[in-house]
Amino acid sequence: MNTAIANRSVMAKNSVYGDAPDKAPETPHTLSVLVDNAPGVLAKIVGLFSGRGYNIESLTVAETDHDKNLSRITVISKGTPRIIDQIIHQLEKQVPVHHVTDLTLFGPHVARELALIKVNGTDDKRVEALRTAEIFRAKVVDTTLDSLTFEATGTPEKVDAFIDMMQPLGLVQISRTGIAALPRGNEAI
Amino acid sequence: MKDMKSVIEAPQDEENSQENITGAEMMIKALKDQGVDTIFGYPGGAVLPLYDALFQQNEIKHILVRHEQAALHAAEGYARSTGKVGVALVTSGPGATNAVTGLTDAMLDSIPVVCICGQVPSFLIGTDAFQEADTTGITRHCTKHNYLVKDVHKLAETTHRAFHIALTGRPGPVVIDLPKDVQFATGAYTTAEQVEYRSYRPHIEADSSAIEKAIELIAKAKRPILYTGGGIINAGPKAAELLTAFAEKTDIPVTSTLMGLGAFAANKPQWLGMLGMHGTYEANLAMHDCDVMICIGARFDDRVTGNVAGFSPNSFKIHIDIDASSINKNVEVDLGIVADATSALEKMHKAWDAHNHKISDAAMQLWWQEIEKWRKVNCLEYTNSTEVIKPQHALECLRKHLDKRDDVYITTEVGQHQMWAAQYLPFNKPNHWMTSGGLGTMGYGLPAAIGAQIAHPDGLVIDIAGEASIQMNIQELSTAAQYNLPVKVFILNNQWMGMVRQWQELLHGERYSQSYSEALPDFVKLADAYGGLGILVDKPEDLDSAITQMIASDTFTIVDVRVDPKENCFPMIPSGKNHNEMILSADAKQFDKKLV
Numbered sequence: 096m097n098t099a100i101a102n103r104s105v106m107a108k109n110s111v112y113g114d115a116p117d118k119a120p121e122t123p124h125t126l127s128v129l130v131d132n133a134p135g136v137l138a139k140i141v142g143l144f145s146g147r148g149y150n151i152e153s154l155t156v157a158e159t160d161h162d163k164n165l166s167r168i169t170v171i172s173k174g175t176p177r178i179i180d181q182i183i184h185q186l187e188k189q190v191p192v193h194h195v196t197d198l199t200l201f202g203p204h205v206a207r208e209l210a211l212i213k214v215n216g217t218d219d220k221r222v223e224a225l226r227t228a229e230i231f232r233a234k235v236v237d238t239t240l241d242s243l244t245f246e247a248t249g250t251p252e253k254v255d256a257f258i259d260m261m262q263p264l265g266l267v268q269i270s271r272t273g274i275a276a277l278p279r280g281n282e283a284i
Numbered sequence: 285m286k287d288m289k290s291v292i293e294a295p296q297d298e299e300n301s302q303e304n305i306t307g308a309e310m311m312i313k314a315l316k317d318q319g320v321d322t323i324f325g326y327p328g329g330a331v332l333p334l335y336d337a338l339f340q341q342n343e344i345k346h347i348l349v350r351h352e353q354a355a356l357h358a359a360e361g362y363a364r365s366t367g368k369v370g371v372a373l374v375t376s377g378p379g380a381t382n383a384v385t386g387l388t389d390a391m392l393d394s395i396p397v398v399c400i401c402g403q404v405p406s407f408l409i410g411t412d413a414f415q416e417a418d419t420t421g422i423t424r425h426c427t428k429h430n431y432l433v434k435d436v437h438k439l440a441e442t443t444h445r446a447f448h449i450a451l452t453g454r455p456g457p458v459v460i461d462l463p464k465d466v467q468f469a470t471g472a473y474t475t476a477e478q479v480e481y482r483s484y485r486p487h488i489e490a491d492s493s494a495i496e497k498a499i500e501l502i503a504k505a506k507r508p509i510l511y512t513g514g515g516i517i518n519a520g521p522k523a524a525e526l527l528t529a530f531a532e533k534t535d536i537p538v539t540s541t542l543m544g545l546g547a548f549a550a551n552k553p554q555w556l557g558m559l560g561m562h563g564t565y566e567a568n569l570a571m572h573d574c575d576v577m578i579c580i581g582a583r584f585d586d587r588v589t590g591n592v593a594g595f596s597p598n599s600f601k602i603h604i605d606i607d608a609s610s611i612n613k614n615v616e617v618d619l620g621i622v623a624d625a626t627s628a629l630e631k632m633h634k635a636w637d638a639h640n641h642k643i644s645d646a647a648m649q650l651w652w653q654e655i656e657k658w659r660k661v662n663c664l665e666y667t668n669s670t671e672v673i674k675p676q677h678a679l680e681c682l683r684k685h686l687d688k689r690d691d692v693y694i695t696t697e698v699g700q701h702q703m704w705a706a707q708y709l710p711f712n713k714p715n716h717w718m719t720s721g722g723l724g725t726m727g728y729g730l731p732a733a734i735g736a737q738i739a740h741p742d743g744l745v746i747d748i749a750g751e752a753s754i755q756m757n758i759q760e761l762s763t764a765a766q767y768n769l770p771v772k773v774f775i776l777n778n779q780w781m782g783m784v785r786q787w788q789e790l791l792h793g794e795r796y797s798q799s800y801s802e803a804l805p806d807f808v809k810l811a812d813a814y815g816g817l818g819i820l821v822d823k824p825e826d827l828d829s830a831i832t833q834m835i836a837s838d839t840f841t842i843v844d845v846r847v848d849p850k851e852n853c854f855p856m857i858p859s860g861k862n863h864n865e866m867i868l869s870a871d872a873k874q875f876d877k878k879l880v
């Protein structure tokens with residue numbers, strides 16, 4: 096999804112539009128976007144990212160307030176501070192958007208992701224997989240004689256690490272939810 | 285034109301109150317409540333109930349265009365020349381897709397437009413029904429917002445929302461996609477006052493402390509400049525007045541984008557002319573050399589900045605814009621203020637007066653001396669001819685006829701003629717200049733002129749056109765004929781897609797690929813065929829009388845001005861160059877031809 100931005104500096108060399116903006120370091124930001132739970136809203140938000148060449152590294156969305164008909168979209172996007180700023184302003188001006196918070200700038204926050212991980216194997220590998228799962232506090236949610244499906248929850252890094260460990264043990268399939276995030280403490284956004 | 289419908293009296297039944305009103309009637313009522321007096325549209329199966337409701341009333345006038353794209357441009361012309369929302373009505377499928385260019389045009393130029401699209405009955409949506417298109421999907425990113433109304437009880441409310449969203453904040457187009465069954469269904473009407481806005485709240489009020497800071501910097505400036513844009517027009521005539529007063533009070537020079545022309549009168553001494561790619565030498569050099577730039581309602585477009593890295597390198601940049609996402613988008617500024625231009629300018633005046641500020645006389649004297657030097661370059665000078673009509677000369681002649689009038693509305697197509705119009709015509713008031721700046725849509729000018737003429741029946745409305753552009757919506761002459769609209773089409777006929785030819789000459793080794801206007805129609809006969817007046821001019825000495833005849837004509841009129849086919853539009857900042865690298869003539873050596 097990030098082609099437009101990534102390519103900008105390459106293209107700039109022989110473009111009539113001159114040099115691309117200076118490449119400041121790109122960092123991932125977790126944005127929490129409160130929106131009307133209405134048809135087309137997600138398409139609008141996702142389309143805004145692709146149309147303007149912003150990338151999406153993770154995206155989760157679900158209704159969070161049934162009475163008020165609100166959904167929370169949690170999106171991780173990578174960019175220079177200026178790009179992230181643009182993304183936030185572009186999001187804020189969409190009619191169905193109520194509120195945007197950059198959790199990365201906001202301060203300490205918790206972020207969790209759930210993953211389902213299927214491992215095929217028997218004997219030693221099966222035992223090793225179960226042992227590793229214990230270390231990561233992953234639960235077995237389905238099993239057959241030669242397969243195990245784990246549910247792992249945690250920070251994206253923890254989920255990544257767990258998946259890495261499962262790789263040599265017969266990993267066959269992964270399904271991840273993308274992250275949900277909220278600020279720490281009594282702060283509400 | 286006497287309409288059939290005026291013969292038939294609208295039924296005045298009391299049932300039209302509350303519960304029993306149909307979706308179609310509800311829509312018409314909501315439009316009336318929003319103050320709509322004109323709709324530009326084209327009928328079709330999916331909007332028949334709406335057309336039926338229109339037929340049975342007399343307050344809203346429907347202008348039948350000849351192509352849905354033109355309905356949108358006409359609505360834009362109407363909107364830009366009145367400050368009101370322009371309204372278009374089109375059918376489902378091809379009607380809606382034909383409207384897309386017009387919607388995108390309104391999006392890029394921030395023009396308030398509401399477009400009502402018919403849709404197949406809601407129970408057929410998603411079945412590839414006859415004339416079904418995913419209108420909300422297609423228009424999602426070329427509208428400020430769009431709605432699919434599936435419940436008749438939400439129809440009136442949605443319509444009020446659409447108008448509010450189109451007109452407030454940064455204006456733009458809003459689509460209401462209305463399935464046919466919802467037009468037939470009955471329900472209760474909601475008034476505009478009953479509508480609540482939970483999320484959409486544009487920021488209007490300028491932050492006083494930020495304004496104070498800006499004013500302090502301006503007061504200390506030695507080489508200040510006001511760079512203004514379409515946002516001043518969007519903000520309304522009051523903003524233009526406040527801008528004028530501020531520039532006069534401080535003697536700060538003013539330049540404007542293509543979209544902002546008219547906000548500051550071109551006959552005032554502080555006026556430097558338009559800036560940017562085809563802007564004046566003095567405007568661009570002043571931008572490059574200024575120390576404090578006050579940008580109000582302009583968006584640092586690439587046609588304006590040229591090479592961003594070399595754009596006004598040493599200035600402190602203040603940017604006032606109603607849309608936070610305009611600030612720091614293309615150019616990083618030092619002080620961004622999110623506010624409506626009127627509010628910001630009011631507070632700027634107040635702060636300036638409260639502190640009794642005055643910019644140093646000595647500094648301003650030096651600054652103006654420098655600007656005068658640039659002005660003396662006389663960048664808009666061209667070599668006139670007695671043999672062939674130079675396009676610039678044609679416009680200067682026209683200008684003489686327009687200078688003393690204040691009822692002139694100019695629209696343009698897209699190309700060289702558009703730039704020459706911006707350079708050579710007088711713009712002294714806001715809302716009298718309509719052009720497609722952001723999207724650069726050929727075919728915009730004639731329908732926009734029709735929209736402006738509908739809004740100003742006694743005005744002198746002139747579309748400055750190229751012979752290629754005019755053919756993109758030429759069918760609208762029929763609309764002009766139907767409604768007796770005396771719009772004037774002033775074609776600078778150079779037999780080329782001039783702007784394309786110019787770039788090919790300067791940047792592509794004079795390889796004129798597909799840019800010749802082959803097989804042109806006889807525009808005089810064409811005007812005649814549609815029932816209007818056609819005038820051909822090919823000698824400089826006949827220009828004056830042709831223009832006199834055009835202005836006197838009470839029917840729509842085409843003037844086919846045969847101009848020098850190879851004239852180029854200057855000055856010009858070659859793309860990717862700095863403001864101070866602008867070139868004044870066609871010296872090919874000055875172009876970096878490797879840039880494409």
Ligand SMILES: Cc1cc2nc3c(=O)[nH]c(=O)nc-3n(C[C@H](O)[C@H](O)[C@H](O)COP(=O)(O)OP(=O)(O)OC[C@H]3O[C@@H](n4cnc5c(N)ncnc54)[C@H](O)[C@@H]3O)c2cc1C
Binds near residue numbers: 515518541698
């Ligand atoms: C062939 C061609 C050549 C061109 N060459 C040039 C050129 O040489 N020079 C030039 O200037 N342009 C040129 N253009 C036009 C150019 O592409 C842009 O359309 C134009 O520069 C944009 O004008 P603007 O910055 O005033 O912004 P607009 O598009 O008019 O946008 C208005 C800005 O004001 C803000 N705004 C809206 N309402 C308010 C309010 N109430 N208060 C405060 N802010 C508000 C908006 O958020 C936005 O940022 C050319 C176009 C074509 C087709």
Ligand SMILES: Cc1ncc(C[n+]2csc(CCOP(=O)(O)OP(=O)(O)O)c2C)c(N)n1
Binds near residue numbers: 697699702753784
């Ligand atoms: C719909 C559309 N298609 C293509 C273009 C690209 N384009 C820009 S200017 C131009 C030529 C316009 O020619 P003409 O109307 O004769 O005007 P001139 O430049 O000769 O004054 C073209 C093709 C455009 N702006 N809009």
